[in-house]
Amino acid sequence: MNNYTNKVVQPDFSKSPRIDKVGVEERVSKFQKRSLKRETKLMGLRMALSMIDLTTLEGKDTIQKVKQMCYKAQHLHDVFPNLPKVAAVCVYPSMVRVASKLLDQSEVKVASVSTSFPSGQSPLKVKLMETKFAISEGADEIDMVISRGKFLAGEYNFVFDEIARIKEVCGNVRLKVILETGELITLDNVRRASEIAMYAGADFIKTSTGKIQPAASMQVTYVMLEAIRDFMDKTGIKVGMKPAGGISNSKLALHNLVMVNEVLGNGWLSNEWFRFGASSLANDLLMQIIKSETGIYQSSDYFSID
Amino acid sequence: MNIWSKVSPSEKSKYIYRIARLMQERARELAIIETLDSGKVIRESRDIDIPLACNHFFYYAGWTDKLQYAFPNKKVSPLGVVGQIIPWNFPLLMAAWKIAPALAAGNTVVLKPAETTSLTALKLAEIIRDSGLPDGVVNIVTGYGDTGAELVNHYDINKIAFTGSTTVGKIIQKSISGSDKKVTLELGGKSANIILEDAPIDQAVEGIINGIFFNQGHVCCAGSRLFVQESIYDIIIKKLKRRIDKLIIGDPLDKNTDIGAINSKEQLNTINNYINIGKSEGSKIFQSSYKLPNKGYYCAPTIFTDVSQSNRIFQEEIFGPVLTIQTFRTIDEVIKKANNSPYGLAAGVWSDKGSRVFNLSSKLRAGVVWANTYNKFDPTSPFGGYKESGFGREGGLHGLSPYINLK
Numbered sequence: 001m002n003n004y005t006n007k008v009v010q011p012d013f014s015k016s017p018r019i020d021k022v023g024v025e026e027r028v029s030k031f032q033k034r035s036l037k038r039e040t041k042l043m044g045l046r047m048a049l050s051m052i053d054l055t056t057l058e059g060k061d062t063i064q065k066v067k068q069m070c071y072k073a074q075h076l077h078d079v080f081p082n083l084p085k086v087a088a089v090c091v092y093p094s095m096v097r098v099a100s101k102l103l104d105q106s107e108v109k110v111a112s113v114s115t116s117f118p119s120g121q122s123p124l125k126v127k128l129m130e131t132k133f134a135i136s137e138g139a140d141e142i143d144m145v146i147s148r149g150k151f152l153a154g155e156y157n158f159v160f161d162e163i164a165r166i167k168e169v170c171g172n173v174r175l176k177v178i179l180e181t182g183e184l185i186t187l188d189n190v191r192r193a194s195e196i197a198m199y200a201g202a203d204f205i206k207t208s209t210g211k212i213q214p215a216a217s218m219q220v221t222y223v224m225l226e227a228i229r230d231f232m233d234k235t236g237i238k239v240g241m242k243p244a245g246g247i248s249n250s251k252l253a254l255h256n257l258v259m260v261n262e263v264l265g266n267g268w269l270s271n272e273w274f275r276f277g278a279s280s281l282a283n284d285l286l287m288q289i290i291k292s293e294t295g296i297y298q299s300s301d302y303f304s305i306d
Numbered sequence: 307m308n309i310w311s312k313v314s315p316s317e318k319s320k321y322i323y324r325i326a327r328l329m330q331e332r333a334r335e336l337a338i339i340e341t342l343d344s345g346k347v348i349r350e351s352r353d354i355d356i357p358l359a360c361n362h363f364f365y366y367a368g369w370t371d372k373l374q375y376a377f378p379n380k381k382v383s384p385l386g387v388v389g390q391i392i393p394w395n396f397p398l399l400m401a402a403w404k405i406a407p408a409l410a411a412g413n414t415v416v417l418k419p420a421e422t423t424s425l426t427a428l429k430l431a432e433i434i435r436d437s438g439l440p441d442g443v444v445n446i447v448t449g450y451g452d453t454g455a456e457l458v459n460h461y462d463i464n465k466i467a468f469t470g471s472t473t474v475g476k477i478i479q480k481s482i483s484g485s486d487k488k489v490t491l492e493l494g495g496k497s498a499n500i501i502l503e504d505a506p507i508d509q510a511v512e513g514i515i516n517g518i519f520f521n522q523g524h525v526c527c528a529g530s531r532l533f534v535q536e537s538i539y540d541i542i543i544k545k546l547k548r549r550i551d552k553l554i555i556g557d558p559l560d561k562n563t564d565i566g567a568i569n570s571k572e573q574l575n576t577i578n579n580y581i582n583i584g585k586s587e588g589s590k591i592f593q594s595s596y597k598l599p600n601k602g603y604y605c606a607p608t609i610f611t612d613v614s615q616s617n618r619i620f621q622e623e624i625f626g627p628v629l630t631i632q633t634f635r636t637i638d639e640v641i642k643k644a645n646n647s648p649y650g651l652a653a654g655v656w657s658d659k660g661s662r663v664f665n666l667s668s669k670l671r672a673g674v675v676w677a678n679t680y681n682k683f684d685p686t687s688p689f690g691g692y693k694e695s696g697f698g699r700e701g702g703l704h705g706l707s708p709y710i711n712l713k
Contacts, residue, residue: 018658020678023509033349035561226508233544262552 010199013156017230019187019223028218031259041254042292048253049076049285050084051271052278053111053242057092057118057210066095068306070102077286077303086282087271088141092117093134100138111176112139115166118180118209120145124162131169142166143176145209148183151193159193160200167201176204176242181220182212190220194227204240210277215245218255225263241268244277250288253281308440311384311412315371322370322409324437326363329402332433333360336426338559340398343425345567345603346521347558358683359402362701365685366406369706373411376703380712384412385488386464388709389457392427393470394420394569395524395625401427403700404467405444406685411709413465416445418457422570424448455481463487467708469526472623472649472694490698490708492526492690494623495651497672498644499529499680502637503537505656506678511545514629517654517680519553519607522568523577523627526695527652529680531620533640536633543611543631547592550607555596565627568603577605577626584610584619589630615643623649637662641669650692654680673699 054073073086088109089099099110112134115127144166150158167175177197181190197205208215221243228239260268268274283303291297333356340351373382388408392400408415419427431446458481465488472493499517501510517529534542558566568574589610598604609629613620620630634640653672655663667675673691688704698708
């Protein structure tokens with residue numbers, strides 16, 4: 001649990017380390033060129049499956065859809081035995097109760113977005129209330145968004161305080177802080193926002209809401225991973241990472257795992273510390289796993305969409 | 307028409323393009339041969355050496371019919387027969403750097419590859435034959451130093467282009483004195499890589515790694531002298547060590563290998579000898595803890611801290627994966643220290659501030675200065691040294707002028 005704020009004064013965020021975009025691109029391209037042999041690849045595919053936060057965040061979500069998703073979270077592809085379950089389902093606060101009832105006896109967690117997701121455009125009072133509501137409905141994890149407008153205006157203390165207040169309300173419920181990197185524009189900003197979130201008490205930092213493009217590019221995730229490592233060096237506190245949005249196929253998921261392993265080490269290679277926010281990724285992983293184990297690539301019609 | 311200098315420019319261009327395309331078609335084969343022959347990792351031969359070699363031919367193919375415009379108000383003619391001697395660190399790439407501009411300018415070529423790495427040059431000869439280039443225009447002659455000496459001293463040679471050690475470069479210059487042979491030399495280096503306190507730290511660490519461990523440090527422009535501003539010294543060293551420990555050392559043919567094998571037993575001995583000198587000079591050594599393969603010539607990536615300007619490991623070219631590190635406090639200090647070397651091939655500057663980069667790059671006496679990157683090569687960009695790193699440029703328009711007569 002990240003309780004850093006109680007112990008030490010936070011640094012001057014305007015002096016966060018600078019990021020060189022060209023250098024980042026070059027580094028990332030090296031992860032993309034790593035080749036994984038059969039066994040390792042299969043291990044990676046299974047690992048990625050267990051790291052998924054299966055997500056539905058639509059205005060038109062129905063109770064039935066959430067129910068279906070909760071079932072799928074535990075039964076990804078029953079005709080094929082010994083598959084892992086996903087890490088969590090991620091829903092709006094109004095759907096938490098439904099999900100939480102269905103997943104009560106399961107190790108699959110219920111994550112709720114909060115703080116006026118996806119824009120974050122409401123007063124702190126409302127954000128606190130919404131978070132409390134989600135927790136009282138049974139959320140195990142909270143995915144909050146930062147106030148990007150305030151961040152871009154340079155009001156870092158405002159952003160920091162908001163996260164810290166939400167964290168207070170969360171208590172032992174794990175807090176993921178969504179930076180919405182697609183709105184932060186530069187990698188310098190991604191680095192700075194990562195630091196603000198971690199020093200303010202984030203248990204996880206997360207790239208995007210999935211509503212804004214570009215979402216979880218490997219460049220952005222890489223910069224956040226470096227920030228996590230530096231935070232660990234300075235404070236001894238381990239923070240998790242969740243790229244979300246845009247990771248729709250197995251290859252990209254494996255590249256991400258290679259990157260986590262090389263930047264942070266295998267201490268982060270479990271769903272306690274690394275998650276994928278995705279909905280379509282699961283089926284692609286299933287198809288690849290079955291292809292690797294049986295040698296046959298099946299049609300997508302054999303895999304349930306919800 | 308079999309006389310190359312009389313072949314029309316547009317025809318010349320076609321031949322050179324054809325060579326480039328044939329090389330591209332056989333890129334995989336060339337990459338594997340290069341790795342087998344030299345010990346460099348397949349990732350580098352596949353992604354850097356071979357594509358870049360092709361690009362040099364593509365680039366110079368475009369110049370053949372534009373020479374009059376490249377050198378306005380002059381009459382351009384070829385030199386005649388050029389002798390070219392290349393080293394073992396980038397066998398095919400160096401052959402391309404030498405042959406492509408020479409052909410574009412209308413010369414014929416006799417090229418001698420290094421004795422330890424002749425295979426891709428011979429493969430290139432096969433490709434050139436397949437391209438239909440008239441017989442005798444490009445000649446590849448293998449052999450040791452004595453073959454090189456024959457070439458240098460031959461009365462029919464009009465120009466010598468040499469890439470290799472400064473020692474041999476000096477011998478060549480002595481042997482051609484008194485003749486009217488032209489010469490360009492691309493020699494050794496001990497290049498400075500300078501990290502200022504406002505640098506993008508993690509990318510700078512990557513740049514340091516790339517600067518010194520690219521091709522096992524067998525790079526004439528390797529960033530082998532690292533200067534780190536003292537306020538960020540601790541963090542840079544910490545991150546650098548952690549990163550070095552993550553480098554995968556082993557079979558060069560494995561796509562995941564980061565650091566391959568040392569080119570030859572002799573070179574491994576030279577490097578190990580310098581590592582011992584470094585220890586006896588009192589510098590602190592750190593080496594990757596990665597387990598080296600039992601078989602083959604391997605050298606763990608090595609860094610030396612607490613090095614002084616007067617140490618031999620800081621002054622002499624090691625040509626291996628050995629980095630020497632010093633700190634500095636002011637910009638003036640680092641400029642003085644960086645320039646305090648008989649070499650002047652390349653340098654790197656890392657800073658977030660443009661004005662600092664330009665200030666340093668204009669004061670460093672080095673042929674190439676990279677800003678916030680290192681070891682970047684492009685056929686359009688001239689490459690070459692100051693001082694004992696040689697003279698003459700390869701690449702770009704500058705790379706043509708050593709191969710032509712102007713009237």
